[in-house]
Amino acid sequence: MSENNYQFDVLYLGSGHGAFNGAIPLALKGKKAGIIEVGKIGGTCPNRGCNAKIALDFPVKMKKDVDNFQGHGLDGTPKINWADNVKHEKEVISQLPGGIEQGLKSVGIDVIHGYGKIVDAHTIEVNGTKYTADKLVVATGAHYHKIDIPGADLANDGTDFLNLEKQPDRMTVIGGGYIAIEFATIAANAGTKVTILLHHDKALRKFYQPFVEDLLKDLEAQGVQVVRDVNPESIEKSGDSFVVKTNKDDYDADWILDATGRDPNVEGFGLKEVGVDYDKNGIKVDDHLQTSVDSIYAAGDVLDKKVGKLTPTAIYESMYLTKLFTGATTDPIEYPAVPSAVFASPRIAEIGVSVDEAKANPDKYDVKESDLSTDWFRFAMQENKGQTIAVTDKQGYLVGATEISSEADNVISILAPFIEYHISPEKMSNLIPLFPTLGSETLNHL
Ligand SMILES: Cc1cc2nc3c(=O)[nH]c(=O)nc-3n(C[C@H](O)[C@H](O)[C@H](O)COP(=O)(O)OP(=O)(O)OC[C@H]3O[C@@H](n4cnc5c(N)ncnc54)[C@H](O)[C@@H]3O)c2cc1C
Numbered sequence: 488m489s490e491n492n493y494q495f496d497v498l499y500l501g502s503g504h505g506a507f508n509g510a511i512p513l514a515l516k517g518k519k520a521g522i523i524e525v526g527k528i529g530g531t532c533p534n535r536g537c538n539a540k541i542a543l544d545f546p547v548k549m550k551k552d553v554d555n556f557q558g559h560g561l562d563g564t565p566k567i568n569w570a571d572n573v574k575h576e577k578e579v580i581s582q583l584p585g586g587i588e589q590g591l592k593s594v595g596i597d598v599i600h601g602y603g604k605i606v607d608a609h610t611i612e613v614n615g616t617k618y619t620a621d622k623l624v625v626a627t628g629a630h631y632h633k634i635d636i637p638g639a640d641l642a643n644d645g646t647d648f649l650n651l652e653k654q655p656d657r658m659t660v661i662g663g664g665y666i667a668i669e670f671a672t673i674a675a676n677a678g679t680k681v682t683i684l685l686h687h688d689k690a691l692r693k694f695y696q697p698f699v700e701d702l703l704k705d706l707e708a709q710g711v712q713v714v715r716d717v718n719p720e721s722i723e724k725s726g727d728s729f730v731v732k733t734n735k736d737d738y739d740a741d742w743i744l745d746a747t748g749r750d751p752n753v754e755g756f757g758l759k760e761v762g763v764d765y766d767k768n769g770i771k772v773d774d775h776l777q778t779s780v781d782s783i784y785a786a787g788d789v790l791d792k793k794v795g796k797l798t799p800t801a802i803y804e805s806m807y808l809t810k811l812f813t814g815a816t817t818d819p820i821e822y823p824a825v826p827s828a829v830f831a832s833p834r835i836a837e838i839g840v841s842v843d844e845a846k847a848n849p850d851k852y853d854v855k856e857s858d859l860s861t862d863w864f865r866f867a868m869q870e871n872k873g874q875t876i877a878v879t880d881k882q883g884y885l886v887g888a889t890e891i892s893s894e895a896d897n898v899i900s901i902l903a904p905f906i907e908y909h910i911s912p913e914k915m916s917n918l919i920p921l922f923p924t925l926g927s928e929t930l931n932h933l
């Protein structure tokens with residue numbers, strides 16, 4: 488019971504990272520919390536997002552690493568067994584919802600299963616029962632966008648891909664974002680003949696384009712067909728295959744992935760009726776993540792936000808709300824530099840000031856490009872391609888970085904604290920890293 492005689496201090500709608508990462512510390516601070524979930528506990532990332540994807544990707548990355556070592560100490564290229572890989576992915580993720588639910592209950596959080604509808608500023612109804620709270624947090628996430636063309640239902644979405652037990656011989660991917668490129672990489676490395684249809688001339692538009700072009704070239708070298716500036720107009724079934732008809736050619740395959748994005752879950756559960764402001768980009772909040780209704784807050788992918796709709800940003804927002812609700816802060820939310828990566832082979836990762844911004848402002852920034860083929864450690868790893876670009880301010884502080892390589896995700900993670908905590912070049916030179924490691928070589932090249 489809350490101080491104001493509500494059943495809960497905070498009631499979360501949705502159980503993803505936007506909810507549970509903040510709910511647990513909130514409960515540990517003595518607040519009464521409840522979480523309402525219609526699907527699997529933990530939401531997208533553990534059940535049908537990041538965790539499932541990276542479990543499928545591990546053998547893909549390993550295969551690529553082994554390929555690179557042919558003639559340099561390894562003989563024989565492994566083959567990806569699609570069915571076993573999916574089975575392993577399922578073993579990994581099947582433990583997650585139960586574990587998260589147990590974690591929530593162990594700190595006294597009530598987990599309520601069912602579809603929640605907000606009925607007023609302090610009440611959510613689930614299966615005919617009303618639950619009241621001093622504050623509500625809407626963390627309802629997002630769902631797959633469906634391309635608006637005839638026959639769209641014949642295409643599959645990302646969740647279908649993660650559950651696909653039989654390897655398709657030929658797969659057509661519509662879209663050029665994270666999901667399109669990551670899933671095309673997984674399928675192509677397993678031997679599926681993949682075609683990617685881009686409706687612009689670019690993929691991964693938020694990333695440094697010369698690196699994206701390198702990545703697309705690498706995919707093409709593996710037999711992936713990348714078709715640019717093409718508009719899908721319809722999807723039709725033809726015998727056992729599916730044909731994507733476009734303004735240019737027709738593309739037929741056994742399996743089609745619609746990877747045209749994700750839309751926030753904002754409709755059908757009472758936001759409009761209680762007066763919460765939102766549009767197709769998500770819920771509008773102020774700099775305290777408060778919606779247009781005082782007692783209702785929002786976190787995660789459902790937000791209309793400038794930072795990436797990613798797991799770490801959802802976690803950060805959820806934790807921020809916990810600080811706000813427990814009086815640990817009254818400050819507006821301020822995001823640190825947000826890293827992001829495309830988990831393809833090679834990977835592209837970046838953080839902070841972009842290379843394009845730095846190059847456009849030479850009076851403010853310096854750019855240092857390092858070709859990884861000249862790095863003995865990468866040579867030892869047989870990582871014979873790749874590049875890091877570091878952006879520094881005029882005082883030599885690191886403010887941004889981007890890399891393309893098999894280890895780009897790890898390298899950018901290593902650099903994140905230097906950027907966020909504004910570590911001076913002198914302090915950086917005082918560090919003794921473990922040698923020989925990716926970390927020591929990364930710092931050496933700054
Ligand atoms: C295939 C894929 C791969 C991804 N890979 C990465 C990655 O590598 N790195 C990364 O940082 N991010 C990745 N993401 C993004 C990441 O998964 C999301 O940013 C994150 O999960 C958002 O968490 P959330 O809590 O906001 O929403 P969600 O995790 O989607 O949780 C929302 C929950 O609310 C529930 N819900 C909705 N409406 C109601 C209702 N009315 N009543 C009850 N319950 C309701 C839903 O069932 C859902 O479980 C990926 C996403 C996908 C789809």
Ligand SMILES: NC(=O)c1ccc[n+]([C@@H]2O[C@H](COP(=O)([O-])OP(=O)(O)OC[C@H]3O[C@@H](n4cnc5c(N)ncnc54)[C@H](O)[C@@H]3O)[C@@H](O)[C@H]2O)c1
Nearest residue numbers: 661662663664665666667686746747748749796828829830
């Ligand atoms: N590595 C990661 O961090 C990661 C991985 C997967 C997903 N995610 C998150 O999941 C969400 C969804 O990712 P995504 O890759 O689906 O979305 P996205 O928005 O990144 O990409 C959608 C792609 O579809 C294209 N597209 C849109 N309409 C189209 C049309 N009619 N015809 C052809 N192409 C069209 C767009 O140009 C774009 O290339 C994002 O929020 C992302 O942050 C993150």
